[in-house]
Amino acid sequence: MGLLRGVARTAVVAGTATAVSNRVSRRQANRWAAQDPYAQQDYAPPPPQPAAPPAPAPSATDDMYAQLERLGRLRDDGVLTDAEFSAQKAKLLAG
Incomplete structure (x- = not known):
């Protein structure tokens, strides 16, 4: 027992x-x-916030100005001759 x-x-x-x-x-x-x-049953979490729109792409004109400025700096620094600068500038402006 x-x-x-x-x-x-x-x-x-x-x-x-x-x-x-x-x-x-x-x-x-x-x-x-x-x-x-x-x-809680009656509570719903807040909806997600929408994503911010992407930044606009730089325009072709802005890009051309930036390239012209870069070419000008290269000429001023002595990297490009006046003839090379003129040739590159004409090529850039022609598209």
């Missing part, structure tokens, strides 16, 4: 521990759900 009593005691202790553990888990989950605004 001692063995049966030990098994019965173990079953009661294990069952009680399981019941207490489940109750604590449920209570804790309810607290967390009450604190979490996204867990």
